[in-house]
Amino acid sequence: MIKKMSPSDNEFDIPAKNCQRMVILGSTKVGKTAIISRFLNEKCDDQYTPTIEDFHRKFYNIRGELYKLDILDTSGNHPFPAMRRLSILTGDVFILVFSLDNRESFLEVQRLKRQIHETKSCLKNKTKDNADAPVVICGNKCDRDFYREVQEEEIEHLVAGDEQCAYFEISAKRNTNVDQMFNALFTLAKLPNEMSPDRHRKVSQQYCEVLHRKSSRSKKAKDGDAYGIVAPFARRPSVHSDLMYIKEKAVGSSQTKDKGCIIC
Numbered sequence: 328m329i330k331k332m333s334p335s336d337n338e339f340d341i342p343a344k345n346c347q348r349m350v351i352l353g354s355t356k357v358g359k360t361a362i363i364s365r366f367l368n369e370k371c372d373d374q375y376t377p378t379i380e381d382f383h384r385k386f387y388n389i390r391g392e393l394y395k396l397d398i399l400d401t402s403g404n405h406p407f408p409a410m411r412r413l414s415i416l417t418g419d420v421f422i423l424v425f426s427l428d429n430r431e432s433f434l435e436v437q438r439l440k441r442q443i444h445e446t447k448s449c450l451k452n453k454t455k456d457n458a459d460a461p462v463v464i465c466g467n468k469c470d471r472d473f474y475r476e477v478q479e480e481e482i483e484h485l486v487a488g489d490e491q492c493a494y495f496e497i498s499a500k501r502n503t504n505v506d507q508m509f510n511a512l513f514t515l516a517k518l519p520n521e522m523s524p525d526r527h528r529k530v531s532q533q534y535c536e537v538l539h540r541k542s543s544r545s546k547k548a549k550d551g552d553a554y555g556i557v558a559p560f561a562r563r564p565s566v567h568s569d570l571m572y573i574k575e576k577a578v579g580s581s582q583t584k585d586k587g588c589i590i591c
């Protein structure tokens with residue numbers, strides 16, 4: 328099995344199936360960073376600071392088993408389309424965000440959903456991976472329902488018949504439906520839903536050794552316990568290591584090369 332390349336993998340010796348990357352995509356100013364801030368810090372900043380690309384990492388110990396979740400907060404301005412394509416290739420689970428008061432941002436989510444499907448289908452031809460990555464679509468800023476520009480029927484139409492896709496109307500600002508959305512995402516991804524912010528105990532970085540201790544299933548580790556810790560100085564794996572990961576996945580798992588499918 329291929330492991331994602333990162334020094335922290337060795338540190339905790341986490342099985343590859345428990346290492347996942349969550350990627351959040353959508354137009355600018357729709358609230359992607361606000362949602363990630365809710366996820367990591369349980370707060371939301373009113374200030375707007377454009378994201379170029381932010382990388383976060385969270386470790387979990389859930390019933391004695393270790394998990395690593397990498398989180399890629401992308402730019403809505405996507406100045407580098409190749410980077411966006413790479414983030415889709417390396418992503419395992421996706422959050423697509425539009426703002427309910429901005430029709431253009433909904434059209435962008437439609438395009439992104441298609442792009443994820445096409446990119447993953449292309450990779451699937453070369454690997455044993457499932458083409459349908461779990462996707463949760465968020466209609467954010469439901470606190471501004473008065474200014475709504477996207478109707479429920481068109482959202483239903485986008486999600487209909489796709490078992491790997493769910494839709495939630497949320498407000499990162501008011502913390503409405505955010506935990507439910509993460510619960511649904513982890514359920515779709517067949518990950519423990521204790522990974523949702525409301526379902527585990529947050530451990531501060533100084534108690535990081537709790538992960539080592541619990542992972543060895545010491546007497547103190549109780550079944551039913553779930554701990555999460557945000558890695559303090561997480562650094563995005565280099566573009567090179569992401570490319571090597573994808574290449575290894577594509578070339579390593581497939582004997583036959585198919586035509587017209589460019590990985591990067």
Ligand SMILES: Nc1nc2c(ncn2[C@@H]2O[C@H](COP(=O)(O)OP(=O)(O)OP(=O)(O)O)[C@@H](O)[C@H]2O)c(=O)[nH]1
Binds near residue numbers: 357361375
């Ligand atoms: N009313 C309201 N405002 C929100 C909500 N979520 C985010 N905002 C605000 O919308 C603005 C943009 O939020 P960001 O999270 O920075 O947007 P973004 O999608 O990360 O934008 P880029 O980084 O440019 O791609 C900020 O001023 C937030 O405070 C929400 O649920 N309701």
Ligand SMILES: [Mg+2]
Binds near residue numbers: 376402
């Ligand atoms: Mg942002």
